[in-house]
Amino acid sequence: MKKSIYSFILLISAFLAAMPIKAIEDEYQEGFLTSYLNRGIEKTMTRDSSSDTLRYGRHVTGYVSPPRFGGYIVGKYSYSTQDDADMNSFECRFVRVYVSGTVLRDFRYRIQLELKNTPSMRDYTLEWIRFKEFQVKVGQFKRCFSYENPMNPWDVGLGNYSQLAQRMTALGAEDCSGETAQNGRDLGLQFQGDLFPTGRDRHRLIRYQAAVYNGNGQNKKDNNKQKDWMGNIQVQPVKDLYIGLFGWTGTYTGANGVSARRNRWALGSIYEHDDWSFRAEYAHHTGSNVNDPDLPNKADAWYVLAGVPVTSWLKIYGRYDVYREDATWGTMKSIYSICPDFQLHRNLMFQLQYNYVNDRTAVDRNYHELWAQAWVRF
Secondary structure (H helix, E strand, O other): OHHHHHHHHHHHHHHOOEOOOOOOOOOOOOOOOHHHHHHHHHHHOOOOOOOOOOOOOOOOOOOEOOOEEEEEEEEEEEEEOOOOOOOEEEEEEEEEEEEEEEEOOOEEEEEEEEOOOOOEEEEEEEEEOOOOOOEEEEEEEEOOOOOOOOOOHHHHOOOOOOHHHHHHHOOOOOOOOOOOOOOOEEEEEEEEEEEEEEOOOOEEEEEEEEEEEOOOOOOOOOOOOOOEEEEEEEEEEEOOEEEEEEEEEEEEEOOOOOEEEEEEEEEEEEEEEOOEEEEEEEEEEEEOOOOOOOOOEEEEEEEEEEEEEOOOOEEEEEEEEEEEOOOOHHHEEEEEEEEEEEEEEOOEEEEEEEEEEEEOOOOOOEEEEEEEEEEEEO
């Protein structure tokens, strides 16, 4: 029965693929310093006329948009009451820079680097974006599993991603197959589109994605003969409300040479309208773990999030966040969070987050956390 469910999800996904959703796409925004750089580049470049006939050829040098640069820094203070927890310190969470642009109008490139500690590549993609109904992306980018994983950290609303995103996509922690944290990214090829304009506002009824990845994480070649297949189909019954079904099947091989199967599905919904936010997702995993391949492995996770605008500069988020390592109540870790976001400027934000944690797998099961973060785009 389970195999039939996975096959059904992947069969649908193989024929369908999704236009990036504005509310969740990891978009690149310019900062207050890079805006001057971008305007300066625009002034020095000759604008291509949209009425000109587009020509292809190795000698063509026009039809290139000005590159758009940006970057941001996130600093964090964290404190925990958990016994033996090494959490009472200041740290740098992100220092990222990025650039994007188009060539021949139909091809978009994106590059993002992480500069904290040792510089490393996060994203590098080339997309063919001529049609909303069918687009192609190749390179390294966020895995198209769950609503939250593809989101830019600025748009998550809290000081960290949910446990679902972290443990089901290897975003910020070891995932349930034993894969080390990969920032939710992998190398691969993705097809996507946006179908059926409907209603008076002509919003698109269907959005979808289908992708094939190495399955080995960011900045790595494949280390086995298998590929990871992912897909999703999303319905937008009314503008800005999406309901999506996600599927993933593949094999991960660890550094010890052991391979682990992973079959996952998720069901979720997201709503972003007039500064109001709502997200809810459930994900389930079955397969094995590279650290203990002889034992069957399963896990599940879910969360519910709401964001309420109070003023033009204050928005309060609340989240109930659960991860169950063996999909049993005895392995349940629940996090209750509240986080006011003080966004005084498009490029400046402060967060103060309180977490109450109940972890049934820990010796000290109940503890409190306090986070404070400062965000700035430059």
